[in-house]
Amino acid sequence: MVRTNRSILEAQYENLTHWANAIGYHIVPILRRCLRFLALPYCYSNINWDICTRSRVGVWLDFLYIFFVxxxxxxxxxxxxxxxxxxxxxxxxxxxNYDPYQRKKLQRVVQPPEYEILFKDKWITDALCQHANIPTPSILGKIKPSEPFQERVDELFNLHQNLSELIIKPVDGKGGGGVVYCQRQDAKIRYLQGQTEIDLKGVLSERNYIVQSFIQQHPAITRISxxxxxxxxxxxxxxxxxxLVIGAYMxxxxxQSKVDNLSQxxxxxxxxxxxxxxxQTGSDRKSRLYFEHPDSKIMFEGVEVPFWENVVDLASDVQRYFECYRLLGMDIAIAEDGPLLIEINSxxxxxxLEQATGPILRSEPVVxxxxxxxxxxxxxxxxxxxEYGVTQ
Structure with a gap:
């Protein structure tokens, strides 16, 4: 009798869970949409009015058209x-991809949230890639919470006398945030975070970090930046x-920054x-256009990306390996001897992507x-x- 009652309770629990998930599937996007509507002023605050030619009222009308239509x-x-x-x-x-309607559909079909853990921790991602023989930068060590940054960096440089450059990354970081570049110059070590030199003397780690060797890039890339x-x-x-390659950009x-993220x-x-x-044309986070790199003055148009076919092959191999997560953004660096996977973005x-390459639904295969x-x-x-003669 106990087993029967338990079976009934389990069945009831499963039914309740099913209905709760079904209701949440439809209600949560609506709630997120309401929050997004209240956050429309954020988009307005990000307009670069030095280059925007639309009136302020016109911009608000455009926002409402995009949001509601x-x-x-x-x-x-x-x-x-x-x-x-x-x-x-x-x-x-x-x-x-963060918008409620997009997120709802993507998570249901190609980006199931239960598998995101595979990509949220760089240590886990690297271990999986090593198992699949996917080329990645060498991880030299880890900095744990409460450990002193400077002492750990000194230890790693002493262990790897042939190296003069290291990169420290938060294991759960994104957008280039928290990344520190370390350069050994004679007996001193220089620390750079974004565009700013920092002093790590006496600073203790507040989270887990990985330490990697700094990539020696292909000369065709280094001469630009x-x-x-x-x-x-x-x-x-x-x-x-x-x-299917949805899009790609460099x-x-x-x-003096050692990271390339737009947010940095x-x-x-x-x-x-x-x-x-x-x-021909690049851009930055402030919507400004560039035909050449502002530092090296090298024109972008026509510059050949070294090992391009290998880059596409590597991305395809990674996507097939992580078949449980069917839509991925990958960051791939190009070393002197070929491409390396730097990060997988779930x-x-x-x-x-659309800022760099244009609207993705302009591509017939993507649509x-x-x-x-x-x-x-x-x-x-x-x-x-x-427009493509496809029957709906």
Whole structure:
């Protein structure tokens, strides 16, 4: 009798859980949309009014059109310079992966949240990649909470006398935040965080960090920028096991920074995926356009990305290996002897991708793939299928 009662209780619990998840699936996006609406002033505060040619009232009207008609949060308005483009073009922008409608569909089909743990901890990700023989930078050690930064760095430099440069990263960091570059010069060690030199004497770690050797990049990349410059490539594993490249762009650091993230002052430059060459125009987080790197003065257009086919092959191999998570953004550096996987982003920022490469739904293969997986979020996006003669 006890076992029967327990079975009944378990069944009731499973039913309640099922209904709770079903209700949450529909209610949570609505609640998030309400919060996003209240946060619209954030998008307004990010407009670079030095270059925006739209009136302030016009910008607010554009925000409301994007939010209520296209159903995404207009945080891409300034980065993608939408004021320059007619509204008829805006439907080709998918918007941020963090937006409620996008997030709801992506998590249901291609980005199941239960597998995000594989990518949130760099130590775990690296261990999985090593098991699959995926090339990554060497991890030399770890800095644990309450350990002194300077002493640990001294120890690692003493253990690796051949190295003069190290990179310290939070295991759970993103966007280049918390990354510290260490350079040994004679008997001194220089520490750089972003564009700023810092002093780590007496500083204790407050979280877990990994320490890696600094990558010796391909000369064709280093001559443009001395930071660790990476290819951000976004891939989708389709039902036929083919990997579709959604888009790709190169990121370059500026000034004395050793990281290339846009949030840290870096630039993004689109890559022609068929030719493996940089396109003409790059941009930064403040929507400013660049035809050359501001430090090296090297023009972007036509610069060949070394080992491009190997970069695409590596990204495809990683995507197939992590088949449980079918939509990934990867950061790949290009060393002297080939590409290395730097990081896997389970929730990459699609706004950055579309800022660099343009709207992803301008690509017929992408529209068809998103349609097959039911990832399109409004009728305007679904109407794009008619342009390609696809029956809905």
């Amino acid at each position: 296209l159903k995404y949060y207009p945080d891409n308005y300034s980065p993608c310079r939408l004021w320059e483009k007619p509204r008829s073009e805006w439907k080709y922008y998918y918007g941020s 001395g930071s660790t410059n990476t290819v951000r490539i976004v891939t989708l594993l389709q039902d036929n096991d083919e990997v 990121r370059f650091g500026t000034g 002052g870096g630039l993004c430059v689109p890559i022609d995926p068929k030719k493996g060459k940089l396109r 929730s990459y920022d699609n706004v950055d 068809k793939a998103y349609s097959q997986l039911d990832l399109l979020i409004n009728r305007h996006q679904r109407d794009i299928l008619d």
